[in-house]
Amino acid sequence: MAKFKKKIGKGTPGISTSSLPDIIFMLLFFFMVTTTMRESTLLVQVKPPQATEVQKLEKKSLVSFIYIGPPLKKQFGTESRIQLNDSFATVKDIPEFIEAERQSHDEADRKLLTTSLKVDKETKMGIVTDVKQQLREVGAFKINYSTAKKLAKR
Amino acid sequence: MARQVNEINAGSMADIAFLLLIFFLVTTSMDIDTGITRKLPPPPPKDQKDIKVNERNVLKVLVSKSDRLMVNNKPDDISNLRNEVREFLRNDDIHSPTSAEGRPEKKKEPLNFPILGGKIWPSKGIISLQNDRGTSYDMYIQVQNELAAAIRELRDELSKQYFGMRYDQLVDDKKIKAIQKAIPVAISEAEPKDIGGK
Numbered sequence A: 001m002a003k004f005k006k007k008i009g010k011g012t013p014g015i016s017t018s019s020l021p022d023i024i025f026m027l028l029f030f031f032m033v034t035t036t037m038r039e040s041t042l043l044v045q046v047k048p049p050q051a052t053e054v055q056k057l058e059k060k061s062l063v064s065f066i067y068i069g070p071p072l073k074k075q076f077g078t079e080s081r082i083q084l085n086d087s088f089a090t091v092k093d094i095p096e097f098i099e100a101e102r103q104s105h106d107e108a109d110r111k112l113l114t115t116s117l118k119v120d121k122e123t124k125m126g127i128v129t130d131v132k133q134q135l136r137e138v139g140a141f142k143i144n145y146s147t148a149k150k151l152a153k154r
Numbered sequence B: 001m002a003r004q005v006n007e008i009n010a011g012s013m014a015d016i017a018f019l020l021l022i023f024f025l026v027t028t029s030m031d032i033d034t035g036i037t038r039k040l041p042p043p044p045p046k047d048q049k050d051i052k053v054n055e056r057n058v059l060k061v062l063v064s065k066s067d068r069l070m071v072n073n074k075p076d077d078i079s080n081l082r083n084e085v086r087e088f089l090r091n092d093d094i095h096s097p098t099s100a101e102g103r104p105e106k107k108k109e110p111l112n113f114p115i116l117g118g119k120i121w122p123s124k125g126i127i128s129l130q131n132d133r134g135t136s137y138d139m140y141i142q143v144q145n146e147l148a149a150a151i152r153e154l155r156d157e158l159s160k161q162y163f164g165m166r167y168d169q170l171v172d173d174k175k176i177k178a179i180q181k182a183i184p185v186a187i188s189e190a191e192p193k194d195i196g197g198k
Helices: A002-010 A020-034 A091-103 A125-138 B013-027 B078-089 B137-163 B173-182
Strands: A063-069 A081-084 A087-089 A114-119 A142-146 B034-039 B058-063 B069-071 B074-076 B111-113 B118-120 B126-131 B187-189
Touching: A020 B013, A063 A091, A063 A125, A081 A091, A087 A091, A091 A125, A114 A125, A125 B137, B034 B137, B058 B078, B058 B137, B069 B078, B074 B078, B078 B126, B078 B137, B111 B173, B126 B137, B137 B173
Parallel strands: A063 A114, A114 A142, B058 B126, B126 B187
Antiparallel strands: A063 A081, A081 A087, A142 B034, B058 B069, B069 B074, B111 B118
16 A cells, blocks of 8 residues: 555645735735726827927826817717816816816815816817916916827937 | 634635736726926916017917918928027026127026026026917927927036036936026917907
């Protein structure tokens, strides 16, 4: 009988998978920390223009987005429209939107709020100018024209 | 006699973690938002009078409805814009209160920055940017980009001269501030006419 037992002992032992959950958890935590949830589904098409002099937009929690572009669904027309949160809006809705953004932040952070304009490159400046004028009136002076980075020729 | 407690089977732990992992993988967006940051001016007071600005202090940049460019009333191309803006805003001698004939004037009040070697007089030069409502956003950004590039190049130049490195490599807040004040972002966007009347 001892003969048989020896044979079993000679095979290579299976790789222990008991640390697999730990590894996966590590990955999980990494993604949980780096993730930023996309807050709104896009209703308009935004292909940002390219520029070389771009800066990183810091502190994403302090940034509110205004999307401007032609609607994705053709039944809403082909003219560029404004999207705030999850719905189409007009220029008149912007003060309310900015006010709501301010209310949802600490008093100390309010001055640092930035408005990022995500505008499609085919859009005409008229609507963008209207938005900018409205932002000036409500005192949201810090804006960021969202652009993709083009390789710079230094 | 204590009952023997069966060990909880931890084999499915990996599966649960996998599920969560895949959820976060899908919802994550790693793209970093980038863009050109600008500060809007506060709205003008109602009874504002026209501010008289000496013509030699202004570089007028007009972008037409059909995305064509006009610099100081002459048709121009976007590839020249950067150099023209840079030459216009260049401060030949920051320690001198006056500038050469035909160049933009200096600001009346000097700023005192010991790390730049004492008192400096920033240029009064200003870029006046006006666009049509029909200008495409792409063109507008290209123009803004060229203006930003011109200012960045001037700042790099000054920074290299005094601190031996490019502006974006500076770490000291004092130095950054000094360069910013010495070469301000002097871009003025004209009030769009059809809205200003409101």
